[in-house]
Amino acid sequence: MPRVAAEVRAKREGARRTQILEAAAHVFSRKGFAGATISEIARAAKLSEGSIYNYFRSKEDLLINIPQHLVQSVLVPLAGDAPVPATPEEAERLLRLLAGAMVDRVRAHAPFLKVFLSTLPYLSPAARRAYMQLLPTYAAEVLERFLREGARRGVFRKDLNPVIAARALPGMLLMFLMTQEVLLGRQMIRYGYDEIVPEAVHIFLYGAAPREARARIRHPEGGRT
Amino acid sequence: MPRVAAEVRAKREGARRTQILEAAAHVFSRKGFAGATISEIARAAKLSEGSIYNYFRSKEDLLINIPQHLVQSVLVPLAGDAPVPATPEEAERLLRLLAGAMVDRVRAHAPFLKVFLSTLPYLSPAARRAYMQLLPTYAAEVLERFLREGARRGVFRKDLNPVIAARALPGMLLMFLMTQEVLLGRQMIRYGYDEIVPEAVHIFLYGAAPREARARIRHPEGGRT
């Protein structure tokens, strides 16, 4: 068998898979996983129902493969090689960039996130874990390193908990993203992300308390609720 | 017809509805909306399938009515009448209480939140809006007032945007709650909420930057992405 033919075939198979997954993602995001039908996905992919099964084992298999082939490239290299900041001003600039990028991505992939959120809780544990690893973990780890390094250089508090903080900052934005983009599908407050992002980053860096108050304060030491 | 009988009837009908909705909420949270069957809900409610249709028009009708009867009372009056703080220390204490309460509630209702998240994006817009109003909005408005008042009294920065900030604080916690309680169902980081909540509140109040840095800083003024 000529190797060329095999390559061509492999490429065409890849194209078909992408074509189907795009159709599936589209239908899933409009109807949800349960509400989507293979028939509709096939129509969207301009294929017959049977053909779908030449490339994927089941409807759930489609779902599981969507992030791998479709969203992957977008989610992973979020802040791959963010430089370590030298000053708070630089930190603020970098964090705004990072946060802005995160917002853009979530907004761009809101349809997929809907599917993700509505399906995940009822997937098999294995599928769930595989799914989860794709998402915020990586971003959080990058940010964690960023904070840890920055703290060592005195750009952040020495007593800052980088694990918690690295999730708190995206969380601030997540609230807006979740309600506006994913759940409601429309804006709820009168501020745009160009106002939200700087404000959130500023709070993250300098807090909500007035300047005088900050001067007196030390690190929290636990004790909850 | 004696009015007493009518009252008794109405009360019994209400009891039946509650009984059914509780069963439905229970089954929905284990199986999801699509995965739940009327048969299973009927069994959980110790009724027959037919009887459910004497009280609700359809399966979706059950879903729509769950928050009205069940969750409302639990989620809404989160911080109904939080006092206005006089000092930053008191604000920190109050915010810790508020945040802790929010965490407790979300954790207690995680199963229902799963249903909420998985179903909401695909409901009719009207149902979606009705659903949404019950949840974080109200809490956010309470917090918003709290911040606005506090700012006026100098406990928070004068230039703090209370609308954004009131959503940023719950968001910080939301990140942990979403991934751990709702999506994954297990702890992901090595800190418990008794460490997360104070740290988040502290960041919210005083920021991640070191004290010296804060002294120099002014308010952000927009410019994004």
Place this chain on the structure above:
Amino acid sequence: MPRVAAEVRAKREGARRTQILEAAAHVFSRKGFAGATISEIARAAKLSEGSIYNYFRSKEDLLINIPQHLVQSVLVPLAGDAPVPATPEEAERLLRLLAGAMVDRVRAHAPFLKVFLSTLPYLSPAARRAYMQLLPTYAAEVLERFLREGARRGVFRKDLNPVIAARALPGMLLMFLMTQEVLLGRQMIRYGYDEIVPEAVHIFLYGAAPREARARIRHPEGGRT
């Protein structure tokens, strides 16, 4: 709950099951298991497709239950209490009766036997075993006892192997039954069962060899092929 209602319900359920199984047996015997469709069975049972599944878990479940509820009573008490013969003449008379009864039964249930034969080899081992026990085993054991007792009383050869002989006699007839009734569905030779049965029984009792030859013969002593 009144017990009477439960009884009525149980009886009606039994009637429905029988009704469905009869329809299934009918369709299976015409089309085979694989060729039959639930839709056709439902039509034959004058029910909707869905109703079938209120009484049986699957198409295979129908198949497995057919002998239990339908054919059982016919196959089991074949020669339940055949008297022990005192003379060879009586033995011949009794064996003709027995063989004739067997022929009648197989012919009466030929449609079911078709299904049985075509399906059995591809059932799960457990189902297969359960299925098998219903059929020739019992008949063979009755005959075995009959031969063993007869041999003790001198009506059959003392050195006759009753286990083998008890299967050889039905086997003689089985050849005709299998080819004519089950496989071909029409007569293949010019003799009817009223001639076949006596001849087979006679051979079974007195052999194909001429009288003179028999006088000289002893028992076989193994050594095969």
Place this chain on the structure above:
Amino acid sequence: MPRVAAEVRAKREGARRTQILEAAAHVFSRKGFAGATISEIARAAKLSEGSIYNYFRSKEDLLINIPQHLVQSVLVPLAGDAPVPATPEEAERLLRLLAGAMVDRVRAHAPFLKVFLSTLPYLSPAARRAYMQLLPTYAAEVLERFLREGARRGVFRKDLNPVIAARALPGMLLMFLMTQEVLLGRQMIRYGYDEIVPEAVHIFLYGAAPREARARIRHPEGGRT
């Protein structure tokens, strides 16, 4: 066109057909006709699915052609030219050989016989007839001639019905073969074929009745059930 090429082509076509039929027989016997797929047969034949349709019109066409090309040569010439026996002792020896050969063949082809049994009842009448002629008929006719000749020479009873008897002897063994080899796939009684065959042949020749009884007996004269 050169005739040589045509011959080569015909021969290659024959080889391809055999290759496919062997694969089909193999798959059919493991999965049954309905359970087998063209895809699996193609894999077993080391061909593509499409190629099969260059040689056979349909899946059923494969089934119908299996005996012609495969089983024919094995099953047919069972006792092609059995010599006519001169004495009862020789007859017994020959019959044992014949019966043993039959047992061996059935056992060797048990997998195919399963397919045969499960498929035949639901084939078209024509296919059924074609199928049937290959099998026991021919063997029975050989045995019939053997018995008829032997009777003429006084080795068997003059009043023996050779048509019936020629089917009764194989039938004796058929009972064991059917239950053990075809239906159950495992031994059911504690005797091996090396004991079953001689015993069955002995019964066939000399009967189950004791010697004294035989001396008194005449031919049966009908009258049934």
Place this chain on the structure above:
DNA sequence: GATGAATGAGTCTTCATTCAT
């Protein structure tokens, strides 16, 4: 001739909903 992707008709099975009792 060989290939194997594409097709779509055909099946089993599920389940929300209805309705006679």
Place this chain on the structure above:
DNA sequence: TATGAATGAAGACTCATTCAT
């Protein structure tokens, strides 16, 4: 009002067959 059997529409999935390459 309560029941639960009956219904049948709908959907995932299979696979024999076709056909462009």
